[in-house]
Amino acid sequence: MTHDHSAHVHTVPARKGRAVRLRKGESIKIVNTHGHQVCDTWAFSSDDPTEFLSMEHTRPTIGCIFPTRGHYLHSNRRRPILYFAEDTSPGIHDTIIAACDDYRYGLLGCREYHDNCTDNLRAAMRAIHAPLPEVPSPLNLWMNIPVDAKGAIGWCEPVSKPGDYVVLRAEMDVVVAMSACPQDILPINSGKPVDVHYEILAAL
Amino acid sequence: MTHDHSAHVHTVPARKGRAVRLRKGESIKIVNTHGHQVCDTWAFSSDDPTEFLSMEHTRPTIGCIFPTRGHYLHSNRRRPILYFAEDTSPGIHDTIIAACDDYRYGLLGCREYHDNCTDNLRAAMRAIHAPLPEVPSPLNLWMNIPVDAKGAIGWCEPVSKPGDYVVLRAEMDVVVAMSACPQDILPINSGKPVDVHYEILAAL
Numbered sequence: 001m002t003h004d005h006s007a008h009v010h011t012v013p014a015r016k017g018r019a020v021r022l023r024k025g026e027s028i029k030i031v032n033t034h035g036h037q038v039c040d041t042w043a044f045s046s047d048d049p050t051e052f053l054s055m056e057h058t059r060p061t062i063g064c065i066f067p068t069r070g071h072y073l074h075s076n077r078r079r080p081i082l083y084f085a086e087d088t089s090p091g092i093h094d095t096i097i098a099a100c101d102d103y104r105y106g107l108l109g110c111r112e113y114h115d116n117c118t119d120n121l122r123a124a125m126r127a128i129h130a131p132l133p134e135v136p137s138p139l140n141l142w143m144n145i146p147v148d149a150k151g152a153i154g155w156c157e158p159v160s161k162p163g164d165y166v167v168l169r170a171e172m173d174v175v176v177a178m179s180a181c182p183q184d185i186l187p188i189n190s191g192k193p194v195d196v197h198y199e200i201l202a203a204l
Numbered sequence: 205m206t207h208d209h210s211a212h213v214h215t216v217p218a219r220k221g222r223a224v225r226l227r228k229g230e231s232i233k234i235v236n237t238h239g240h241q242v243c244d245t246w247a248f249s250s251d252d253p254t255e256f257l258s259m260e261h262t263r264p265t266i267g268c269i270f271p272t273r274g275h276y277l278h279s280n281r282r283r284p285i286l287y288f289a290e291d292t293s294p295g296i297h298d299t300i301i302a303a304c305d306d307y308r309y310g311l312l313g314c315r316e317y318h319d320n321c322t323d324n325l326r327a328a329m330r331a332i333h334a335p336l337p338e339v340p341s342p343l344n345l346w347m348n349i350p351v352d353a354k355g356a357i358g359w360c361e362p363v364s365k366p367g368d369y370v371v372l373r374a375e376m377d378v379v380v381a382m383s384a385c386p387q388d389i390l391p392i393n394s395g396k397p398v399d400v401h402y403e404i405l406a407a408l
Binding site for chain 1: 258259260261263264265267268269270280281282283300301302305307308310311337338339341350351352353354355356357
């Protein structure tokens with residue numbers, strides 16, 4: 001699937017990234033069109049991009065490592081930056097794993113350049129002339145990383161189904177960046193990275 | 205306890221921070237002198253401080269959210285930056301919670317300035333003229349944050365005992381920063397922030 005469904009639905013191409021600007025009150029609907037795709041997601045304050053969505057500040061605030069519908073996601077200044085307004089999937093999203101990068105694929109045995117979420121973030125931000133002061137740990141939508149009582153982590157396939165979506169509402173003016181994760185060595189994308197889609201929803 | 209045990213043992217005063225330079229192969233022994241104190245810990249490459257100890261890159265590399273003896277701790281460029289050489293405590297250390305900061309204490313009800321680990325990091329780095337490009341998520345030594353199978357987190361007292369220590373060996377030239385966490389509202393320091401001590405150990 002490489003074409004938009006309509007004038008309002010946009011594509012994050014398989015293995016690539018996109019960034020978009022949202023005004024406070026607007027929302028982004030991110031659609032797991034094929035059901036088994038992880039989408040690394042970031043948000044940066046438009047006023048000052050050194051304030052951004054922070055997993056390590058969100059976890060203590062929501063009291064959980066798995067954010068889902070009803071949670072306010074927090075910035076590194078402990079302010080709500082996104083509100084997790086809807087989630088039609090079972091609510092399994094990861095907050096503990098860094099975005100993949102060229103170092104990661106090198107360690108996994110790649111000898112050539114491999115698309116990666118960190119470079120996708122950089123390219124997506126550059127494409128809309130948005131500054132990127134650092135690379136925060138992402139919200140990995142649909143990434144299924146269970147953690148057992150001893151802290152051991154697993155690398156599992158998404159439990160979402162085709163067409164599942166989340167809606168994230170901007171609690172301040174933000175740039176939201178997404179990467180359709182190109183991981184094709186570990187099973188997190190069921191081995192086959194594909195597109196995701198998104199739509200901007202007007203403020204209610 | 206406010207005095208050093210010897211010429212070789214240094215103090216991180218209660219509620220404050222310290223930073224020290226280590227050459228590759230040297231180690232730092234950090235002592236939980238009173239047994240119930242959390243020590244937020246960071247490491248930055250001396251050559252390029254934009255490379256630093258990263259919790260989100262370490263977790264996938266060691267396959268666990270609780271690092272302890274025998275683990276290589278990784279940088280945001282996926283290189284070993286510290287080796288967790290010794291740990292006399294039960295190995296309960298946190299990687300998922302951000303350093304406390306003035307925003308945090310504001311949300312906890314403080315109306316006046318409260319000492320915090322983020323400002324302690326900044327001051328400790330300034331004190332030795334070491335640059336601080338960003339504030340990474342810390343390794344919270346002895347911080348006891350259990351995570352259940354549903355991802356819910358708890359805020360518990362340390363399980364370490366007086367005199368427990370860890371030894372972290374530098375895998376590259378680094379600046380190590382520590383903060384004796386001033387959290388006195390939540391139970392993570394058993395309600396009473398105190399000193400920790402450290403010693404630099406020569407390369408073997």
